[in-house]
Amino acid sequence: MNKDRSISSEWIERAAKASGWEAALTRRGFLKLSGCALAGLAFLNLGEAYGENAPLVILDSAQGVILADPTRCVACGRCELACTEYNDGRAQPSLARIKIARAVNFGLAGPTGGEAMHGDWGDGLVVQGVCRQCPHPVPCATACPQNAIIADPQTGARVVDAAQCLGCRLCQQACPWGMIAFDEQAGVAAKCTLCHGRPKCVEACPAAALRYVPWRDLSRDGSPTRPTLSVVPPETAKACLDCHVTAGTKSAKEP
Amino acid sequence: MAVSSGGFVGKVLRVDLSTGKITTENTRERYAALLGGAGIGYRVLWDEVPAGTGPFDAANKLVFATGPLVGTSVPCNGRATITTLFPTCWPKPLVGSGHMGGHFAAKLKYAGYDALIVEGKADKPVWLMIRNARVEIRDARHLWGSGIRRTTLAISQELGPDCVVAAIGQAGENLAPMGMVINSVSHSAGGVGGVMGGKNLKAVAVQGSGAVRIAGDKAAWEALVKFHLSILGANNQHVVPSFPTPQAEYYNPASRWVGQPGKRWGAAKPPVELAGNIHDPNSIAFRTNSAVYFLGDEAWKYTVRGNGCTACPIRCHTMLKMPSVTAKYGIPDMGQNTCVALMFGRSFFKQLAGKKNNEAAMEACMVGMHLADDLGLWSNYGQLQRDLRKLYEGGYLKAKLGSKEYASIPWDKYDSADPAFLLDLIPRIANRQGELGDVLSRGTGAIFDHWSIPESAWAKDHTTTYWKMGHPKHHANEDDGQCGVIINTQYNRDAQCHSHTNFVRNGLPLEVQKKLAAAIWGSPDALDAPGDYTPANVHKAQRAKWSLLRKELHDALGVCNWMGPWAASPLRERGYAGDDSLESKFLSLATGQTMDREELDRVAERIFTLHRALTIRDMGRVDMRAAHDIVPPWVFEDPSGKAALTKGTIRMDPADIAKAMDYFYEAMGWDKATGAPSQARYAELGLADVGETLAAAKLTPEAAK
Incomplete structure (x- = not known):
C-alpha cells in the first residue's frame, strides 16, 4: 500500500528554513531556489502533478545528529550492541546502525600495513561510522525506488519504512559512508533512527566518545573519492530534473 | 532455520x-x-x-x-x-x-x-x-x-x-x-x-554476521544491563577509587580504580583529559589503566587509550605509545596488554621486577610485549621470569649449561638491566634454541627433569611463588588465607580463579566487607583482611567453593572471572552490595528459560566436578588429597619467622590448612580422606555415567577400598 507522498506546503516551508540547506545548494550552483519558487511548487502540488509518480525527495533536516570522537573510542562495541539489542532484541553488530567492528582491527583502509594503518593493529585510532542524517539530496532516500526512506516525524531522522522496503539494497549502494545495514532476517534495510531522540549508542558508550548534538551538515566530510550520490534510480533522477535545471534552460514542467 | x-x-x-x-x-x-x-x-x-x-x-x-x-x-x-x-x-x-x-x-x-x-x-x-x-x-x-x-x-x-x-x-x-x-x-x-x-x-x-538472540523482554534486558553497569567498579571489580575524592565515601590506594579526574591519556592525539563524575556510566572506560596500576603514574603520559574485549566497558588492556623504544630497540612504539603479560619483559630482571615509574622497566615491558605477543610465548603467570632469575642468580645456569652456550648469552646486559637482553632471550625460548631455550620453552617441570633439580628447591623458596605441578600460585594466601590456599590446590595449572580475590581486594573497609560476607556466605567470619588471618572455618570453605564454582560458571557463560563476580558495588545507597544472582538473571533473560542462582551454581558444580573426574581418571588414582591437592612448603614459613595466623604474615599453619581442606571437601560433598567424589555424588550432579566409569576403574573412594 502506497502512502500519499505528495509534498505539503508545510514541508517545503520547513525545508527552506532548514539550516544550511538553501545556502549549500546555492553555493554549489545546482539550483536557484527562492521561497517563491518553493511556494509555487507547493501550490501546484507538483510532486504528483508530473504524472510519472516520480517522487520528489525533499526531507526536512533532522533535529539532531550523532557526533563521534575517534580519539575517545575504546573499541568495545557497546554502541553496536546497544543499537541492536535494545531496538531489535538481538546482539548483532552487522545490523548495527553505528559501525565500529569494521574499523577496530585496521581502520577503514584495511590491513594495508605501514605507518598509516589505524585500529588496534595500527595507531589505535578507531573511526566510528555514524549516519550523517544527510540534508537534501539524501543519498539513501534518493536512491530508494520505493521511497521507503522517510523523515521520522519526531526527530527528522531518515528512517526506513520497513513496510515499504523491498530489500533491493540500492540505499546500501548509495550511502557514501556505508552506513546502511541490512536486516537479513527481515529482508529489509536498516539505518540509524536516532532512537526517538535518545540514541541508545550514545547512552551506552563507556568513554563518552559519542554525543547527540543539534544537527549540522556533516555530509561534506568523508572520502573525497566517493560520489555524493552513488546510485540514483531513473525514476528518482527524473524528479531531480524538476529542480536541478541545466544552466540557461527552463524546466519543461515549469509553467 | x-x-x-x-x-x-x-x-x-x-x-x-x-x-x-x-x-x-x-x-x-x-x-x-x-x-x-x-x-x-x-x-x-x-x-x-x-x-x-x-x-x-x-x-x-x-x-x-x-x-x-x-x-x-x-x-x-x-x-x-x-x-x-x-x-x-x-x-x-x-x-x-x-x-x-x-x-x-x-x-x-x-x-x-x-x-x-x-x-x-x-x-x-x-x-x-x-x-x-x-x-x-x-x-x-x-x-x-x-x-x-x-x-x-x-x-x-x-x-x-x-x-x-x-x-x-x-x-x-x-x-x-x-x-x-x-x-x-x-x-x-x-x-x-x-x-x-x-x-x-x-x-x-x-x-560472522549473525546474531545472538535475546529471548526475554527487550526492555527488561536493557534495564538489567544498565543495572549491571551501575554496580561495576574498575578492573577486578575494585569498587572504590585509589584516590580520595568528594565523590566517594572510601578510597584505597591499592585499588585498580586509578582514573582520577585531572589525569589524562597523554599519548592520544590530542590528549584526553579525565574529568567529571567518576561514577558516570559514560566514563567507566577511564577508571582502569593497567599500565598506570602496574608500571606507575608515569604511564599516563604514554597512554593512547584503554582497550579490551568485546562489550567490556572496563578496558584493562592499556594501549601505550613509547617512542624511545623504536630508536633504542628497533621495535614499534605501540604496545598493549594487561597484568602479567604487560610486565612480561620487566619481570625477567632482578632490578626491574615490580619497579614503578622507571623508564628502563617500562621499556623492558614494551620489548617484552612486542616479542612475546608476536612469537606467542607464554609466561606461565610470571613463572618463566622467576625461573630464569632463580636459575641465573642461583648459579644453576653457570653450573648446568654448557660453557659455550652460557657465554653466548649476553649476561652483561642482564646484569645491567638492559631491556636489549630480551631481544636475545625471548626468541631463544620461542625458537627452542639451545639447551636454555628448549628447557624454558617446556615450562618449569622441564627444569626439574632436565637438570635434575628437585622440585622442592622451588617449592620451599617463597620468592619463586611456585605452587605445584609446574605452576605458580595465583591469588593464594597472600590475598586470601585458607580460601586462597584451597583454591590453589584444585587445578592442574595455576588457578585462574579471581572470585575470591576480587572480593577481598575490592578496596572496601573490612567491616563493610564482613557485612556483605555475612549476607552471602552466612557469616562475617567468611573472610579476613589479607595478612591478618584467623583459623579456618566452615564459612571460608563455603566461600572457597563459591569462588571456584563462580569461576567455572563465568567460563561457561563466557563472562570474565577477572572482573566478576559482582558481589560488591561502588553504590553507597546499596550498602556497597552488588548482586550475587546477576549471572542467573542474565542467563534467564537471554535464553528465555528461567534458572535461579542455586540451579546455576549446581551446573557450575557439575562442571567443576567433571574437571575433578578427568583429573582422577588421567592420574589413575583416587587419593587426590595426598597426590594432587598439594600446598608447597613455603606457604607454611615466614621469611622473618613470624608465627602463622598472626597479624603481618601470610604464613599458614599445616594443621589449620588440613582442617580447611576437611571443611572444603565436606562443602563439596567429597570424601574427606581422598578428596574425591563418590559415585553417588557424581550421580547427584547429573554425572552418573562419569561416576559409573570411575567406579568400574576403582577410582571412586568406595570402589578403591
Whole structure:
C-alpha cells in the first residue's frame, strides 16, 4: 500500500528554513531556489502533478545528529550492541546502525600495513561510522525506488519504512559512508533512527566518545573519492530534473 | 532455520584436521547440561580423549568454547575457554584450560557457533577459515615461520579486515608447551599454542554476521544491563577509587580504580583529559589503566587509550605509545596488554621486577610485549621470569649449561638491566634454541627433569611463588588465607580463579566487607583482611567453593572471572552490595528459560566436578588429597619467622590448612580422606555415567577400598 507522498506546503516551508540547506545548494550552483519558487511548487502540488509518480525527495533536516570522537573510542562495541539489542532484541553488530567492528582491527583502509594503518593493529585510532542524517539530496532516500526512506516525524531522522522496503539494497549502494545495514532476517534495510531522540549508542558508550548534538551538515566530510550520490534510480533522477535545471534552460514542467 | 531460543546460537563446529571432515552438532542437545566454556571442553575430553593421551598426540582435542552470554552487551563478556590436555602440567599433562578475551569469542558466536572442536592433525600447515556457514581448511605453508602480527595481517587480507584471527607464533609451531595462541593483538591463552602447533594449525580466523538472540523482554534486558553497569567498579571489580575524592565515601590506594579526574591519556592525539563524575556510566572506560596500576603514574603520559574485549566497558588492556623504544630497540612504539603479560619483559630482571615509574622497566615491558605477543610465548603467570632469575642468580645456569652456550648469552646486559637482553632471550625460548631455550620453552617441570633439580628447591623458596605441578600460585594466601590456599590446590595449572580475590581486594573497609560476607556466605567470619588471618572455618570453605564454582560458571557463560563476580558495588545507597544472582538473571533473560542462582551454581558444580573426574581418571588414582591437592612448603614459613595466623604474615599453619581442606571437601560433598567424589555424588550432579566409569576403574573412594 502506497502512502500519499505528495509534498505539503508545510514541508517545503520547513525545508527552506532548514539550516544550511538553501545556502549549500546555492553555493554549489545546482539550483536557484527562492521561497517563491518553493511556494509555487507547493501550490501546484507538483510532486504528483508530473504524472510519472516520480517522487520528489525533499526531507526536512533532522533535529539532531550523532557526533563521534575517534580519539575517545575504546573499541568495545557497546554502541553496536546497544543499537541492536535494545531496538531489535538481538546482539548483532552487522545490523548495527553505528559501525565500529569494521574499523577496530585496521581502520577503514584495511590491513594495508605501514605507518598509516589505524585500529588496534595500527595507531589505535578507531573511526566510528555514524549516519550523517544527510540534508537534501539524501543519498539513501534518493536512491530508494520505493521511497521507503522517510523523515521520522519526531526527530527528522531518515528512517526506513520497513513496510515499504523491498530489500533491493540500492540505499546500501548509495550511502557514501556505508552506513546502511541490512536486516537479513527481515529482508529489509536498516539505518540509524536516532532512537526517538535518545540514541541508545550514545547512552551506552563507556568513554563518552559519542554525543547527540543539534544537527549540522556533516555530509561534506568523508572520502573525497566517493560520489555524493552513488546510485540514483531513473525514476528518482527524473524528479531531480524538476529542480536541478541545466544552466540557461527552463524546466519543461515549469509553467 | 528459525531460532528457537536465545543466548546459545545453536551449533558446535567440529573440524577433523586429519580427514578434513567438517561437521556441526546441536549445542543444546549435546551440551546444554554444561552450558559452555570448559563445561563443553571437559565433556569432550571425558567422552572422546582416552586417559594416557599426550598433549601433542593427534588424539588430543582442542575445544574453543564460548558461552550463552558471549556476544551480547552483558558487561565483561567476550571470553573464550580453550580446553585440552595441558602441556605444561607436570610431571604428567592433565586437563586444563587457557582463556582468552579479545574479539574471538563474540565473532565465533556471530558466525553461528557456540564452540569449536579441533581434532586430529593436518599433514601440512593449515589455517581454519570460518565465515558463517562456510568453513574451510586452508593452506598455511606460506605463514609457517611468521609471527602472530604478520600472520594476522596476511589472513585478514585474505578474509577481510573485520575477521578475528587467533594465531600461534613460532613458539607454538615449535610445539613449545609454553606456546600461546593470541587474538586481537594481545589477548592470549597460555599453554595451548603448542597443542595447535602439534596439529599443524597455524590459526583460526572467524568472520560472522549473525546474531545472538535475546529471548526475554527487550526492555527488561536493557534495564538489567544498565543495572549491571551501575554496580561495576574498575578492573577486578575494585569498587572504590585509589584516590580520595568528594565523590566517594572510601578510597584505597591499592585499588585498580586509578582514573582520577585531572589525569589524562597523554599519548592520544590530542590528549584526553579525565574529568567529571567518576561514577558516570559514560566514563567507566577511564577508571582502569593497567599500565598506570602496574608500571606507575608515569604511564599516563604514554597512554593512547584503554582497550579490551568485546562489550567490556572496563578496558584493562592499556594501549601505550613509547617512542624511545623504536630508536633504542628497533621495535614499534605501540604496545598493549594487561597484568602479567604487560610486565612480561620487566619481570625477567632482578632490578626491574615490580619497579614503578622507571623508564628502563617500562621499556623492558614494551620489548617484552612486542616479542612475546608476536612469537606467542607464554609466561606461565610470571613463572618463566622467576625461573630464569632463580636459575641465573642461583648459579644453576653457570653450573648446568654448557660453557659455550652460557657465554653466548649476553649476561652483561642482564646484569645491567638492559631491556636489549630480551631481544636475545625471548626468541631463544620461542625458537627452542639451545639447551636454555628448549628447557624454558617446556615450562618449569622441564627444569626439574632436565637438570635434575628437585622440585622442592622451588617449592620451599617463597620468592619463586611456585605452587605445584609446574605452576605458580595465583591469588593464594597472600590475598586470601585458607580460601586462597584451597583454591590453589584444585587445578592442574595455576588457578585462574579471581572470585575470591576480587572480593577481598575490592578496596572496601573490612567491616563493610564482613557485612556483605555475612549476607552471602552466612557469616562475617567468611573472610579476613589479607595478612591478618584467623583459623579456618566452615564459612571460608563455603566461600572457597563459591569462588571456584563462580569461576567455572563465568567460563561457561563466557563472562570474565577477572572482573566478576559482582558481589560488591561502588553504590553507597546499596550498602556497597552488588548482586550475587546477576549471572542467573542474565542467563534467564537471554535464553528465555528461567534458572535461579542455586540451579546455576549446581551446573557450575557439575562442571567443576567433571574437571575433578578427568583429573582422577588421567592420574589413575583416587587419593587426590595426598597426590594432587598439594600446598608447597613455603606457604607454611615466614621469611622473618613470624608465627602463622598472626597479624603481618601470610604464613599458614599445616594443621589449620588440613582442617580447611576437611571443611572444603565436606562443602563439596567429597570424601574427606581422598578428596574425591563418590559415585553417588557424581550421580547427584547429573554425572552418573562419569561416576559409573570411575567406579568400574576403582577410582571412586568406595570402589578403591
